[in-house]
Amino acid sequence: MKTVALVVFDNFTDIDLFLPWDLFNRVRLRDKQWEVKILGTAPRHQSQTGxxxxxxxxIEEANTADVVFFTSGAGTRKLMRDESYLTRFKLNPEKQVICSMCSGSLLLAGMGLLNDISATTYPTAVEALKSFxxxxxxxxxxxxxNIATAAGCLAALDLISWVLEKTAGANIKDDVMASVQPVGKGLECIY
Structure with missing residues (x-):
């Protein structure tokens, strides 16, 4: 069983959860050994749009997930230096694929996962990321x-493609990504 953990918090960016949720679940629909979970610190979290x-x-379940995907949003600014939050994660980039969208990189930096490597983030979070x-x-x-950062909401397509190739293989990645391309621009897919 492969598990993908999508980490959310209050004030997350909607598309940075819902697009990965949809695309990763397209793999689950064809491979019952694939599980996608939304993880947080509460039974429910509210997005920036309400x-x-x-x-x-x-969030502790992320510690045993194969893929850990951090969403973004204004909530990252509150959590990026919150030791009581960050220390709940015991992630291992030797064994897990760990990635973030936009300001989700601030959480990776807060955990020390970006020490001595470069990263990208949303333009409004650049200075905060540099502060680490x-x-x-x-x-x-x-x-x-096994660490990736992406910036700009639609860069999620690049990030998800990268994750799928690493974890599910090129054929599945191609099928999933083709399934969301505008008509006439994608590969033929099975969906």
Whole structure:
């Protein structure tokens, strides 16, 4: 069983949860050994636009997930130096794929996962990320081993594609990504 943990918190960015949720679950629909969970610190969290999302478990479950995907949003500013929050994560980039969208990189930096590597983030979070000593690259996707950061909500497509290739293989990645391309621009898919 492969588990993908999508980490949310209050004031998360909607698209940075819902797009990965949809695409990762397209893998689950064809492979019952694939599980996608939304994890948080409460039974439900509210997005920046006011939507409530029920969680499937606590953030500690991310410690055993194959993939840990941090969403973004204004809530990251409150949590990026919150030791009582950050120390609940015991992530291992040797064994797990760990990634973030936009300001979710602030949480990775707060945990020390971006020490001595470069990263990307949303333009309004660049200075906050630099405050951790991280070299910030102006790119949609920056990867180092099993750690990836993406910037700009639609860079989620690049990030999810990278995660799928690492964890499910090129064929599944191609099928999933083709399933969301505008008509006439994608590969033929099975969905």
């Amino acid at each position: 939507l409530f999302v029920d969680t499937h478990g606590s 000593g991280v070299e910030v690259e102006e790119k949609p996707l920056v990867t180092h081993g």
